[in-house]
Amino acid sequence: MTEKSTIYQIDKLVEYQENSVVSKELVKKETGTITVFAFDKGEGLSEHAAPYDAMIQIIDGKLELTLNKKLYTLEKGDMIIMPANAPHALYAAERFKMILSMIKSE
Numbered sequence: 001m002t003e004k005s006t007i008y009q010i011d012k013l014v015e016y017q018e019n020s021v022v023s024k025e026l027v028k029k030e031t032g033t034i035t036v037f038a039f040d041k042g043e044g045l046s047e048h049a050a051p052y053d054a055m056i057q058i059i060d061g062k063l064e065l066t067l068n069k070k071l072y073t074l075e076k077g078d079m080i081i082m083p084a085n086a087p088h089a090l091y092a093a094e095r096f097k098m099i100l101s102m103i104k105s106e
Helices: none
Strands: 021-029 032-039 044-048 054-067 070-075 079-082 088-091 096-103
Touching (some): 032 054, 070 079
Antiparallel strands (some): 032 096, 044 088, 054 070, 054 096
8 A cells, every 4th residue: 555645656656567467556445445557558357347436547548448338448637437337348559557446335
């Protein structure tokens, strides 16, 4: 976890690694998590669902997100909120970094 009351450059908390997805959990609480990810080009996550609402914020590059069978392209500065239990998949047509904030309450 990341130390509190410290200023960080969010895009430098994880670095790209060839042929990999890298993640660092910044906050982990019973009520939710905040995780930063770096996806190398060609990497992704297959379709899955989470039982809670989640927000993705792109901090570098470009993400192809399939959410409820619809394709979205998100670039640096974009964000999207994914509803609980919505099937989604991620693909890095080019490498990207994102923040995933998951709220674990109903």
